[in-house]
Amino acid sequence: MIVLPSLGPLHLTQPRYNAVSLLRQIEHHRPGVVYLASYSPEGLGAKVWRDQHDLAMFALEPWAALRGVLLVALGDRAEALQAEAEHFLEYLGSMPRGEEAKQRFAEADRQIVEYLTVPRLPEEYASEGFLSGLRERLHVVRELAGEGPATGFREERMAAVAARLAELDADGSVVLVDVLDYPVLLEHLGAVGGPVPLEPNEAERARAVMDRAWRLEEDDAWGNLLAQLMEIDEAEARFLAAQVYLAAGQAEDAARLMEEVSRGDFSKPEYLPGYLLARLGQLYDLTGQRERALRAYRGVLALSWAPAEAREIALAGVRAPFRPQPEAEIR
Known part of the structure; x- marks a missing residue:
């Protein structure tokens, strides 16, 4: 056994x-x-x-x-x-x-x-x-x-x-x-x-890179991490690359990449659709696209399951446009 x-x-x-x-x-x-x-x-x-x-x-x-x-x-x-x-x-x-x-x-x-x-x-x-x-x-x-x-x-x-x-x-x-x-x-x-x-094989190494991006920390070499993520041919890796852009204050680059992911298959892993649509809604709000933001938030709420954090983001986003707190990081 x-x-x-x-x-x-x-x-x-x-x-x-x-x-x-x-x-x-x-x-x-x-x-x-x-x-x-x-x-x-x-x-x-x-x-x-x-x-x-x-x-x-x-x-x-x-x-x-x-x-x-x-x-x-x-x-x-x-x-x-x-x-x-x-x-x-x-x-x-x-x-x-x-x-x-x-x-x-x-x-x-x-x-x-x-x-x-x-x-x-x-x-x-x-x-x-x-x-x-x-x-x-x-x-x-x-x-x-x-x-x-x-x-x-x-x-x-x-x-x-x-x-x-x-x-x-x-x-x-x-x-x-x-x-x-x-x-x-x-x-x-x-x-x-x-x-x-x-x-370790390539799938395991890719997972390790993505896990590091989920835990993005101030002392990470963000440029190197972004380059590694862009080499991984998975929707989750592109989503995480957009997260790195967002953390670096590059909301427009983040939105562009997140939109690109949303036009493909992002159904797996099962937690990804909720997180991606919730974050996309916030990015649309940050770039002044309120109607598109509302569609993204409602997309989260229409899913049969989404992580609790993603649902909370979507509910808050439907109520009012997203605006980051002063000096708060968007992750």
Whole structure:
């Protein structure tokens, strides 16, 4: 059995273990089925991963559909149990000295995120060094409130998943699991395989460049990044190149490039249509084209699904023309 950790939105921080890297790990084993340890069948059917910014699933779902690979979710009420962690913190904040306790939880969470954003090679995630470090940080959360709502019932959920895998006789299969559930599931499964060394290919390198553009920072070499993006023949890369132009204050160049993307196929990844139309609406507002801006904003709202941020931009744009806040960056 091969067990692979998914980093959700934190794949953006991993050039060698991004969403394409993880998909390549799955492809390497040629599975007929991929078991999802951290989703329930209901959650998978509702595509809750879209609103959780689970970047691996944006790559995995269309790949599996194209190749006839089954995605089978094994978590029983996984999303409801995980939501208990958020409810717990809300309840905690209402208690005497609750804010102080919330701050301790926030610090523990910050340390986990900081640990997971250290760039690593794929095979490092299966190493005892990585796993012991993650267990130590997860243990801090358990020490604060014990196993249960504070941890999203992680122990209970992964014990049940391990039992299901045993019933299914899943030897030789691939299991995808949230990285926070990963060490707990491994403890229940015993010796299993994990990510292996693979030479990066062009798709993986392109994904790393695009991920860097999504995280655009002041100290990036924007000119070099823009040149790299323009070499990638994907709508998402052109959209991100327009974002770089916009961040540099070149709204007209950004609008020109964004319009060019909008005239082609920009349906994939699934988050791109919402983001592109929302940003295009803002660019039209910035360049004095209000009617075109309204059409773009309404295009976002007409989509069957769009990221929450894109919908918020569109709703605000319909109400009033977009104007950047003083000294605020437009990203």
